[in-house]
Amino acid sequence: MTPLPSKAPNSVSLSSRKHVSFSAEGLSSVEGARTVIETIESRKQVTKLSLSHNDLADEGCIELFSYLCSPEGRKHQLTEINLVHNHLGDRSLLAISEYLRNNRQLKELWLQANAFSGARDVVATFVDAVNSSQLRTLTLSSNCGDGNVLVSHLMDMLDSTTLGDIQISGADLTQVVIPHIVNYISSPRSRLHTIRANGNKLGIRGVREIVQAVERHNYSLTKVDLLANWTEGSETESDEDHTMEARKRVTERLNIALKRNDRLKKETTKGAFALLRHARAVLLRTAVVHPAVQQTDSPTPISRLPMELQLHILSFIAPTLSTTQRLRIFHFAATPLTLPRLSLTPTADAGCIPDPASVSPVGPAAFGGFNMAAVTKAGHSGCPSGKCMGSGSLMCRREAERLKWLEEMGCDSYEHEP
Template identity: 40%
Template structure:
């Protein structure tokens, strides 16, 4: 008698994946096959469709479905369309789907057939700006070249975009001014830029590195490898300071190594300032919340039942016990902080967060002083629609006893970032830091904090 073996367990998260990489899908027939697979499932979070031949026709059919009322019920977070022979017509269909899309976070479009067309690129950029896309890859689309970034980067103004891949798309030194302008602008919220395998040249690369050093504090990863020129250095005007420019042939290997060391130092600086900014922001919130709300007793009862047990998440410590009966506030406390003018209160609290800029502190004060942002039960940070109290951590398998499977947090308690692959407290902290603009260092420290 044979032994019955149970079917292997399939994680719930992977059931939402449709992986048809290199599956021979072609044109509209392939798109209809994908649509049938999507329609047969309750939820779909990833579409992995690389190395097929959907082309423009298949792409248009697929994204018309995804943009329809039925298709929008599927909260797809990642789409990969690498090497699908997609051209400008397909890119326009993708742009229509991106318009106002808050679900899609990752879009891979490597090695397709996009060609120069200003109107198409402008429509695509405007769609990216209205979406919540966080990662965009256009690597190895060699026909994009300099004209693409001339349209794309000046229009790019997405507060959500964190990572761009522009490797091997035919960029030359003519693209450097547009890269420098974007990276130096407050519009840039990137933490990763990959621009390998182009022909920017040494002068352009060094100018980009200088611009990041002087003006950009959000980037944590920058890749500018394999950008040397085969011929002599061109006399472009990309450099901010050309007093020490080489005259003549290509830059030496030592010069490239020096530029690489410089960008590493800049990125280490940005990472350090990011940690300090986030730490100061959470600390300021922890103390600003009770100080700015304690003058009103309306929040005491509601907040006491919904505070986190771990105050490191950024919430306030337990409220101070009220004075005993018959004792006045002045005799029991000796000094009333709230008797001070508001401007002076905020100025004193600013010393708790010296790394933050005035604008960052004001946003935290505004958040902390609002009763609408008080935490709900089971949440570490408030104010994020769709956050259910059942949010859980994905445990690190290496931290669990042998033979134990599953995930989540026992008893509704967070497992902590050290024992989790995904920690919901860390996710909420990251979302809150982005909401108040404290996910990166702000160098604008010369503005007045309090208006007259």
């Protein structure tokens, strides 16, 4: 009898198994928070928490984050928390800060449409926690409190090495915040690649000042949204400032600056990887050279040159990189401890997490195996074809490792040298 073909497993999203969602479920105060806590405790691992459009308020938020800060709560390595429109105030922000401090897992924090007052001591505590964390996305749009005060304090204190996306749209911002925004994005403290500030009252002159700061001082931003900011600006704005032609000119200037930054970013990341490959070969040498390979009549190898000349020659491989960026890569390349581990057996730490919808139902691939040939092919990303959850996604481990290395080397964006 011919055996029946194996039935492929149904497509199941890995993320859905670890996602707790109570969006618009009528959760209220402490009772609502306890409902969320009970659900979290019933799961082996939770990485995403969606609680938007409820009424947890301060009491419920404090209850929830008291649990998340406990040893039991810390077992769940949350990467995203959504608390949009939950009537949260300053006490909630302090509770969130306690959880966020030195947190290495949380990447996205959605807090828009709440009511934070912007009190300096509260914002200082929150920003200190952000700076110590690995947070990448922070949204504070549509804040019902004093947006000018909140954003001004925020911009003055931010110094996060990982925060790349901040959203402050619809926060009733006026030209009061412009100097604070300009100062932040013009300083080395800013590593932002995205800022969204749509639907405020910055005025065309305020927008111009931000655009000018990007043009002259910022090389990391690749997306800046400043729509619906043309009206209700400074009283000194003339009628000419509000013409379609004036708005068009400002928009064109911004687009040119952002395209410049995007091009420089790509050249920087490409140059960083190229420099690493060549610097490894030159700087990471064995202590003893085999006599058979020494030939007196051959051209002088680069390794015989003074170190200063070796580094100078290598620098031409990545001319877009700054001196500081190149030195970081040279130090990394010359350190044997930074070499990747060699393993004859593929493990869960190698390659990427396979897509359960595409793995074979039988054989090694069903248990997370991967194609070793694909990993060793020159120029291949290391992801087995059709098995990876996608380049750039959380499931593409190799892509995540490349991004992490670029950030550690400070090569995730162009670094301007005077």
